[in-house]
Amino acid sequence: MFIKQITAASLLSMILALGSTVVQADIVVVVHPSNNVSLDVKSVRRIFLSKSKAFPNGNKIDVYDLPFGNTVREDFRETVLRKSESRLNAYWARMLFSSKARPPVVLSSADEVKVMIANNPNAIAYMDSADVDQSVKVVLSML
Amino acid sequence: MCLLACYEYWGNKNMHKKSLLHPLFLASLSSVMLSIPTTHATQSEIVFSGFATFAYAKTISDADEGTLQGISDEGEYRDFNKLGLRLDADLQDNLSFTAQLTAHGGDDYQPEVDWLFATYHFLPNLALSVGKVRVPLYMYSDYLDVGYAYQWISPPYSVYGVPSFSSMEGAKISWTTELGADWSSELLLWGGRTDEALEELGGENLLIDDGLGLAWSVERDWLSLRAVYFQGVTSADVSAQIAPLDAGLQALEQGIQMISGNADFNLDVVRDDLAYTEADSRFMGLGAFLDFEYTFFGSEITVIDVDKSIAVGELSSAYVMAGVRLPANWALSLTYSVDRDDVNEDVYEQLETLTAPYLDFDPSGGLRNGVEGIIRAIEGTQINDTDTWTLGSRWDFHRSASFKMEYLIQKKSYRDLVTAEEFSQKPRAFRLALDMVF
Structure with missing residues (x-):
């Protein structure tokens, strides 16, 4: 019975994974319009895991996240951070309780992200490309 | 999250x-x-966070196999429970403050201050912390009590059990750098003093003066490596351990005084060597963790070297762990840990040297037997080998909580203090735990 449950769960997760690939949003990483930084996926991953804490100009990076359950967030976690939710949670518990880093500040929507980035030259965040406007600058696009 | x-x-x-x-x-x-x-x-910002563990543990072997890491056949309902509360205050302008209180069921939930320090960031990657800081002897030192942060219910006791002191009043400097595009490095330098009651010293306080340590860790996304060195001058009251030997030392003194006619002959220097007073001590450790999508592996090796004391011999410990991640947020792991506590022969070197000239003058052989008996007793106190296998599972049934089950098998090897005969016990136990962070 137990093995059957595991098998059913793994099949389900595979189907969901396939499904999420199909409906995956076009995610972009955005910064303040004045920020001329150039980033690849690897450096974005390190920034969002707080392994890189400063831009090349030396300014401390302020990282913003979207809330748990947000489709764009889940796609970003799987494609860029490449960690399951539980692995990511355990990772942040380690960082937090060792005083090494805190998880990114969570904003509730892309609109809030845009307001925050427009007011902070050291901010970085991600969003659905459809939400991009002139208040932010796209530094990386992931199809 | x-x-x-x-x-x-x-x-x-x-x-x-x-x-x-x-x-x-x-x-x-x-x-x-x-x-x-x-x-x-x-x-400005104040952030509260915390963690909790509710655990049950029981040995399932015969009572004469003994206990296993504090677990008995009566079942431990509360000794492994713990609650931690933490406050992080960002005071702006590069200054922050951290406090962490932990209450253990085994200590009647009396809260203790684990951490209490202020941190100033000179640069985003260079920080100085002052106050009561965690001593980073091990890979998991920083979040030792936060069960949710690791695979086990608690890290392998063979390595993490001795020494079990965890904090120090002093200062710590942290310097992090990025090495190329993939690697990052953290260098920790700390110094200070500690005065903490330790279980392995029968509840007596371990005093560490002039503590100075250096830890270097490097990591990339799937690999973490760590090396640590710590030294200090350590002391503890071990008179309870020395007392049973003192009768033997007195008998030897009297015997040699009679044979030699030297009423001033004494073995006080041996007593000094057995005591644990201002002993130069060194701790060395290496660690590695490999973290892949479906598998993970970890290992740590530690060596402790304390100059002349009956309390501590030559301590070497290690563990290796391999794990696999399964669907539905399950992970299984198998850990083998080993603890080899050998004799520090320096501790009875003076006993041999001082008594050697007189042994042949005793035709009954009583003096020689007395010396050998004391040496056997010292060796028996220090020799303590354990081998432990831990089969564990972790299930992340909730975004902030995990349920863990472990089955432990241990082989403990001792030497009889009188006969020097080797014997062993093989306790088995299981543990259940619910870990949470909030």
Whole structure:
């Protein structure tokens, strides 16, 4: 019975994974319009895991996240951070309780992200490309 | 993610009040930190977080196989329970403050201050912390009590059990750097003093003066490597351990005084060597963790070297762990840990040297037997080998909680203090734990 449950769960997760690939949003990483930084996926991953804490100009990076359950967030976690939710949670518990880093500040929507980035030259965040406007600058696009 | 219960104090109190009432706040409760746009210069921030573990453990072997890491056949309902509360205050302008209180069921839930320090960032990657800081002897030292942060119910006792002191009053410097595009490095330098009651010293306090340590860790996304060195001058009251030997030392003294006619002959220097007073001590450790998508592996090796004391021999410990991640947030792991405590022969070197000239003058052989008996007793006190296998599972059934089950088998080897005969026990136990962070 137990093995059957595991098998059913793994099949389900595979189907969901396939499904999420199909409906995956076009995610972009955005910064303040004045920020001329150039980033690849690897450096974005390190920034969002707080392994890189400063831009090349030396300014401390302020990282913003979207809330748990947000489709764009889940796609970003799987494609860029490449960690399951539980692995990511355990990772942040380690960082937090060792005083090494805190998880990114969570904003509730892309609109809030845009307001925050427009007011902070050291901010970085991600969003659905459809939400991009002139208040932010796209530094990386992931199809 | 719900790692933190958060509260932010903003310069604009109206903004704060509004944010608590706003539906967005409720959405943010499931997040790590509440954050509303405001002027950054006026923002200060206090973050509360914590962790809890509820555990049950019981040996399932015959009572004469003994206990296993504090687990008995009566079942431990509360000894492994713990609660931690933590406060991080960002005081702005590169200054922050951290306090962490932990209450263990085994200590009647008396809260203890684990951490209490202020940190100043000279640069984003260079920080100085002053106060009561965690001593980073091991890979998991920083979050030793936070069960949710690792695979086991508790890290392997063979390595993490001795020495079990965890904090130090002093200062710590942290310097992090990026090495190329993939690697990052953290160098920790710390110094200070500790005075902490330790279980392995029968509840006596271990005093460490002039403690100075250096830890270097490097990591990339799937690999972490660590090396640590720590030294200090350590002392503890071990008179209870020495007392049973003192009768033997007195008998030897009297015997040699009679044979030699030297009424001033004494073995006080041996007593000094057996005592644990201002002993130069060194700790060395290496660690590695490999973290892949479906598998993970970890290992640590530690060596402790303390100059002349009956309390500590030559201590070497290690563990290796391999794990696999299964669907539905399950992970299984197997850990083998080993502890080899050998004799520090320096501790009875003076006993041999001082008594050697007289042994042949005793035709009964009583003096020789007395010396050998004391040496056997010292060796028997110090020799203590354990081999432990731990089969464990972790199930992340919730975003902030995990349920763990472990089955432990241990082989403990001792030497009889009188006959020097080797014997062993093989206790088995299981443990269940619910770990949470909030």
